Amino acid sequence: MPGRPPIGKPDLERLRVRFIKNDRLAYLGHLEVINTISRSVRRAKMPFSVGNGFAQRMRIQFSQALPVGAASTCEYYDLYLTERVDEGEAFELLRASTPKAMAPTEAHFVKSKLPALEAWLTRSDWDIRLFGRDFDASALGLALEDLKGIGKIDFMRGDKPRSIGLDSTLVSWALEDCEKEGEWDCVHMTLKTRSSNLGALRPAVLLEAAFKTPVLAGAMLDSTRVLRQGQWNEAEDGSLIDPFDPGQLL
Amino acid sequence: MRLARKDRFSELEPLLGKVLHPARYLDHEWGATEEQDGPFHACLIYPDTYEVGQPNLGIAILYNELNRAEGISCERAYLPWVDMSALMRERGVPLLSLESSSPVASFDLVGITLAHELVATNVIETLDLAGIAVRSSDRDEDDAIVVAGGASAWNVEPLAPIFDAVSLGDGEEAIVDIARCVRSCRERGLARAEILRELSRVENVYVPSLYDIVHDETSTRWGYAVPKEGTGVPPVVYKRCIPSLAETDPIPQRMVPYMGIVQDRLAIEVLRGCARGCRFCQAGMTYRPVRERPASQVIDAVCEGLSVTGYDECSLSSLSTTDHSQCEHILRELKMRANQNGVRISIPSQRLDSFGVDMASAVSGGRKGGLTFAPEAGTQRLRDVINKNVTEEDLYRAARNAFENGWKRMKLYYMMGLPTETDEDILAITETARKVLAIGREVCGYRRGKSGVSVSISVAVFVPKCYTPFQWQGQLGRDEVRRRQQLLLQSAQDRDIRISYHDSDSSVLDAALSKMGRAGFEVVMEAWKRGCRFDAWTDQFSYETWLEAGRSVGIDLEEVAAETFDLDARLPWDHTSPGVSKGYLKREWRRAVQGVTTPDCTMTSCVGCGVCPTLGVDNVIAGDRHAR
Numbered sequence: 001m002p003g004r005p006p007i008g009k010p011d012l013e014r015l016r017v018r019f020i021k022n023d024r025l026a027y028l029g030h031l032e033v034i035n036t037i038s039r040s041v042r043r044a045k046m047p048f049s050v051g052n053g054f055a056q057r058m059r060i061q062f063s064q065a066l067p068v069g070a071a072s073t074c075e076y077y078d079l080y081l082t083e084r085v086d087e088g089e090a091f092e093l094l095r096a097s098t099p100k101a102m103a104p105t106e107a108h109f110v111k112s113k114l115p116a117l118e119a120w121l122t123r124s125d126w127d128i129r130l131f132g133r134d135f136d137a138s139a140l141g142l143a144l145e146d147l148k149g150i151g152k153i154d155f156m157r158g159d160k161p162r163s164i165g166l167d168s169t170l171v172s173w174a175l176e177d178c179e180k181e182g183e184w185d186c187v188h189m190t191l192k193t194r195s196s197n198l199g200a201l202r203p204a205v206l207l208e209a210a211f212k213t214p215v216l217a218g219a220m221l222d223s224t225r226v227l228r229q230g231q232w233n234e235a236e237d238g239s240l241i242d243p244f245d246p247g248q249l250l
Numbered sequence: 251m252r253l254a255r256k257d258r259f260s261e262l263e264p265l266l267g268k269v270l271h272p273a274r275y276l277d278h279e280w281g282a283t284e285e286q287d288g289p290f291h292a293c294l295i296y297p298d299t300y301e302v303g304q305p306n307l308g309i310a311i312l313y314n315e316l317n318r319a320e321g322i323s324c325e326r327a328y329l330p331w332v333d334m335s336a337l338m339r340e341r342g343v344p345l346l347s348l349e350s351s352s353p354v355a356s357f358d359l360v361g362i363t364l365a366h367e368l369v370a371t372n373v374i375e376t377l378d379l380a381g382i383a384v385r386s387s388d389r390d391e392d393d394a395i396v397v398a399g400g401a402s403a404w405n406v407e408p409l410a411p412i413f414d415a416v417s418l419g420d421g422e423e424a425i426v427d428i429a430r431c432v433r434s435c436r437e438r439g440l441a442r443a444e445i446l447r448e449l450s451r452v453e454n455v456y457v458p459s460l461y462d463i464v465h466d467e468t469s470t471r472w473g474y475a476v477p478k479e480g481t482g483v484p485p486v487v488y489k490r491c492i493p494s495l496a497e498t499d500p501i502p503q504r505m506v507p508y509m510g511i512v513q514d515r516l517a518i519e520v521l522r523g524c525a526r527g528c529r530f531c532q533a534g535m536t537y538r539p540v541r542e543r544p545a546s547q548v549i550d551a552v553c554e555g556l557s558v559t560g561y562d563e564c565s566l567s568s569l570s571t572t573d574h575s576q577c578e579h580i581l582r583e584l585k586m587r588a589n590q591n592g593v594r595i596s597i598p599s600q601r602l603d604s605f606g607v608d609m610a611s612a613v614s615g616g617r618k619g620g621l622t623f624a625p626e627a628g629t630q631r632l633r634d635v636i637n638k639n640v641t642e643e644d645l646y647r648a649a650r651n652a653f654e655n656g657w658k659r660m661k662l663y664y665m666m667g668l669p670t671e672t673d674e675d676i677l678a679i680t681e682t683a684r685k686v687l688a689i690g691r692e693v694c695g696y697r698r699g700k701s702g703v704s705v706s707i708s709v710a711v712f713v714p715k716c717y718t719p720f721q722w723q724g725q726l727g728r729d730e731v732r733r734r735q736q737l738l739l740q741s742a743q744d745r746d747i748r749i750s751y752h753d754s755d756s757s758v759l760d761a762a763l764s765k766m767g768r769a770g771f772e773v774v775m776e777a778w779k780r781g782c783r784f785d786a787w788t789d790q791f792s793y794e795t796w797l798e799a800g801r802s803v804g805i806d807l808e809e810v811a812a813e814t815f816d817l818d819a820r821l822p823w824d825h826t827s828p829g830v831s832k833g834y835l836k837r838e839w840r841r842a843v844q845g846v847t848t849p850d851c852t853m854t855s856c857v858g859c860g861v862c863p864t865l866g867v868d869n870v871i872a873g874d875r876h877a878r
């Protein structure tokens with residue numbers, strides 16, 4: 001798949017780090033995540049490599065942007081280092097200098113010639129709780145079936161009209177009703193999505209469209225709690241490759 | 251009403267997905283003080299959004315001092331943006347502190363920073379959202395004590411009815427004294443009125459409710475403040491002035507925000523005060539004397555600060571960084587020790603001479619964006635009036651030096667409506683820009699018919715501020731400002747000269763708020779009731795609403811802004827003083843009219859502004875300023 005090339009030079013060491021994003025920090029935007037991690041890397045005194053331009057930016061690449069408000073157990077970055085350091089020590093230093101709600105959970109050196117994470121990680125699993133009024137799992141299921149039948153969603157990003165096809169991006173879902181939370185009805189959803197160079201399906205876009213279908217007329221979605229709980233590369237044979245798969249490691 | 255202290259983040263959280271920039275409300279930044287055990291709780295508030303308030307060095311300093319003090323905890327709060335405050339009101343969520351998400355109305359002490367005049371309605375909005383009575387006189391016995399301080403506290407009268415007390419001058423020691431005083435009063439079970447009386451005995455603290463406003467033939471229409479009978483408060487409250495910066499924490503700003511803020515970098519205060527004596531500049535008069543931080547401390551602080559925060563940029567902040575007597579040494583050392591791995595050092599403003607350009611060059615590395623100079627006035631005559639001690643030659647030499655060093659874009663700051671200004675002064679602005687452009691084209695040459703050189707001129711409307719030699723002057727009327735703006739626009743006929751203006755309507759409000767006495771509070775209150783807030787944000791500011799608010803309480807804001815005061819009148823702010831004597835200010839006004847300049851006392855000898863003898867302090871120069 002075409003995508004951004006890796007930014008490392010062959011003589012650099014490529015440290016892959018998995019980190020979480022939860023609690024309040026779920027509300028950080030992608031740029032804020034990048035800034036926070038970059039500052040954590042500087043605080044950890046990692047021997048990071050910088051680009052050649054005037055700005056001398058840190059050589060670091062992130063997995064695909066997580067929507068604002070979504071938490072995650074499995075975000076990734078590849079950090080390019082000028083020298084090999086002890087993996088465990090690097091992990092501890094990063095952990096000590098990163099805010100707890102974005103703490104690294106694993107770090108390993110990977111092969112330097114791998115594709116960039118952003119385009120390579122094509123599959124995501126989501127765990128979602130929806131809070132609102134006058135809807136339940138079966139109605140939401142019907143709404144999603146309707147959308148799947150239409151095959152695409154037209155939506156606005158800011159003031160720009162956008163469209164996303166569902167045939168490839170919407171892999172599957174499962175729904176169940178759960179206990180009311182305060183005044184709100186609650187439905188639990190697990191969702192599998194696939195991204196390509198044509199775009200990624202954001203849970204919020206899917207849900208917003210679902211609540212606009214006739215099946216859910218009169219229902220109201222107040223808020224959602226979204227958690228990304230897995231990211232993989234989908235190989236041509238459909239198998240899922242973990243970013244720390246032995247084939248990736250150095 | 252005092253609210254219970256408890257974590258109410260769960261009430262805010264459902265709103266985060268519905269507002270712009272939820273990162274404004276998150277807290278838990280790297281370096282924030284998480285332990286908030288008290289038992290005495292203070293909350294410092296910058297009454298604007300998080301990204302505007304968080305870089306404020308003053309709050310960072312006070313935050314650390316309070317958190318360091320035994321038995322005192324300090325948190326922060328900012329004013330939520332209009333989308334969030336609307337939702338909070340709808341759902342009954344009061345303004346919360348960042349660290350513990352407790353209601354601001356549950357705190358013992360609330361400190362509000364007044365960074366500029368246009369925050370007036372935001373102060374009211376902040377208290378209202380918090381559920382704290384706006385007027386000091388309406389507060390309940392156990393409500394928080396509300397204190398103000400900051401750069402624009404010198405004429406605090408239009409907001410005086412809000413504050414229980416106002417801290418004047420350097421706040422790092424005063425805020426702890428204030429907190430200790432309130433705590434001890436509460437422990438002793440004193441009534442609110444007695445607490446305010448005790449606060450008035452803390453040095454450099456002004457308690458507005460203990461002063462009456464008197465109108466007589468010696469005053470302006472705003473009257474002047476005198477101690478209420480029997481209170482024993484001083485007729486004039488002077489500012490607190492720490493004698494030396496070397497004893498203060500050089501790295502107060504250890505907190506690293508998540509969201510992009512307006513000055514997203516480490517800031518190290520390299521000196522406080524400026525004695526150049528520009529006659530329009532309030533900061534130059536109110537922050538005197540000059541206190542330099544020793545070079546070695548600055549250098550170590552930059553290195554340590556970058557290491558603990560992970561920032562990739564450090565600003566050497568002050569009113570005039572390139573005036574630091576060891577500036578060259580500091581920048582040279584920092585280049586060796588800190589300027590690696592993409593780390594940048596920046597200095598906020600350039601001195602208008604070749605030394606300034608050399609220093610800008612020293613920190614710029616390969617990056618050559620725009621270089622900014624502030625000649626402030628178009629002719630030498632007017633520059634002498636305002637005591638901007640630079641010559642035409644200084645500017646051209648600096649410009650040539652800058653172009654030779656690789657800069658191509660020059661930005662020149664000017665003011666319009668300065669006392670004695672004529673059309674000739676206005677036309678001279680474009681004349682200067684043309685000459686700078688010609689120098690640039692000569693130095694840079696042409697490639698395919700283009701030199702790439704440009705000059706942009708940014709013109710603000712002059713606002714007379716208290717405690718400057720121009721404090722008696724009225725602001726130039728709006729129509730005349732417009733005429734002069736047109737004159738300037740028409741005179742610039744080169745498309746490589748760009749002219750931009752600051753919003754002149756908000757300057758009128760700024761001038762009115764800078765001039766009014768205590769009665770001005772009614773206008774502010776009325777404007778807030780009519781929906782004014784975030785007046786410093788051009789998309790939120792409504793000039794018409796302000797004018798209407800003024801009219802409804804019988805005050806014509808345009809007339810107030812343009813009003814000239816008699817040189818011998820007692821002024822509305824005479825009782826809250828930074829130590830600069832009125833005699834000096836009058837003398838400076840007379841010299842201004844005559845076009846006579848006054849030197850910088852850190853380069854020559856004392857010019858008698860009165861600050862040092864009045865406050866018992868002195869300039870503290872780390873090296874030798876005469877050497878240049």
Ligand code: SF4
Nearest residue numbers: 851856857858859862
């Ligand atoms: S009293 Fe004299 S030395 Fe002190 S700041 Fe004023 S002019 Fe300078």
